[in-house]
Amino acid sequence: MRYSKGWVSLWIVLAVGLHAVPIVLRQRQNQTTWPWLTWAMYKDSRPAGPIVGERRRLSGITETGRPVTIDEDSVGLSKFVVNRVFVRPWLLGDTTAAPRLFAQLNQRRRDPLVEIRLSVETYTVTDSGTAVRKQTLSYEPDVTGAR
Amino acid sequence: MKIPSLQELAEWWDRYWFTPAPTVNLALARVLAVAAQVFWLFPSLDEQLVRLQSNPHFIHPQFLIRLVATVFPRETWFTPQAITVVWWSIKALGVLSLVGLFTRVVMPLFALGSWFLVAHRFSYGDVHHSEAMFAFFLLSLSLSPCAEDLSLDAWRKRRAGGAPAQVSPLARWPFALAHLLLAMAYVSTGLTKVVFGGLRWMNGYTLQSRTLQDALGRDIPLGIWVAQQHTLSILLSVGTIIFELGFVASLFLPRWRTAFFAAALAFHVGLHLVGGHGFFGHLTVVLILLICYDTPWLRPQPRLAPA
Secondary structure, three states: HHHHHHHHHHHHHHHHHHHHHHHOOOOEEEEEEOOOOOOOOOOOOOOOEEEEEEEEEEEEEOOOOOOOEHHHHHHHHOOHHHHHHHHHHHHHOOOHHHHHHHHHHHHOOOOOOOEEEEEEEEOOOOEEEEEEEEEEEEEEOOOOOOO | OOOHHHHHHHHHHHHHHOOOEEEHHHHHHHHHHHHHHHHHHHOOOHHHHOOOOOOOOOOOOOEEEEEEHHHHOOHHOHHHHHHHHHHHHHHHHHHHHHHOOOOHHHHHHHHHHHHHHHHHHHOOOOOOOOHHHHOOOOOOHHHHOOOOOOOHHHHHHHHHHOOOOOEOOOOOOOHHHHHHHHHHHHHHHHHHHHHHHHHHHOHHHHHHHHHHHHHHHHHHHHHHHOOOOHHHHHHHHHHHHHHHHHHHHHHOOOOHHHHHHHHHHHHHHHHHHHHHHOHHHHHHHHHHHHHHHOOOOOOOOOOOOOO
């Protein structure tokens, strides 16, 4: 029993103590020590003012003319990564973002995409109510650059 | 102030982690946790294969995956066929763990296999907290005498004339460890909000902003409505900080533990309904603690070996 308690105690110390590792490594966004993680979630605050949120949708048109919704499975990455690596840069004017997303999407498709679209609904909540603004960006490699 | 001697510390450690407890609680926890993992939380095979095939290499490999890939290189071993075989093998180990057959060997493999699948999923650019607490709990359970009851192993032992232990000094620590880790997680997330966000974190606008973004992205009408309610958001922000910083008190108030777990359950259900935060692994651990951790309704019943 003492032997078992010793091993269990070691596991307890490791399970608790190794939580210091991600803190020491100072990994914020791309933590690689799962399941030992820092728990600094949603820690940032923001000042008073209008609340702005976006609903983003990716879609595309295939070579055969079929409209498709682009989801995590189509890209092979989580929506957080898609957002961080492709969508946000595209919205910020990075002209390489849409071509990179296009290439990522078409690497395994039998019916390749010929156009991808990013539609964004921006909701702004103020004391006087909620306003919605819509915009759509599209990318067709053979026609133009990202618009 | 008197500094405790090493022996006193050892006695305290022994009392905290190894106070004898009924094994039926552990056994029920095993059944609930493994069933949740096998039938609900198990990483999807499709997702594993899509991530594997869509990316020529890991983006930010988890340490566990780096460790595995050192012995079994990605190019050679991380193939769709190999991952499929591994996935089904882990699933089968889960079924054996659920019925409690050869549990001492099978369940640690199942728990580590589950760690592997989650770590593989999280090696492609993003990592989430929702599975971490459950991963610790599953592995802890697998290292405990969780098959002394409600298992084929216990049945076989009784048939062979043996008597599975109804009470064990090793039957309580998985719950106590999960409780401690929960408290650490909550206090850590609460403290970072206060330290980095300051009192402004409770101004209502912060929560409205986060909720609106999450609810819009996940199409949650309730969340979109909450994001437009300023006073309610202030109250929810204050409640969040009080809960996260206050949960640590449950370690020192054992009589109130059930109330704290119930509050944690309500907290996570609320997060899911409003923001779509699927902390289902976390939720499962809280639910199991609520049902099984030193609870008065689970008492060992005398059982006789068959004649």
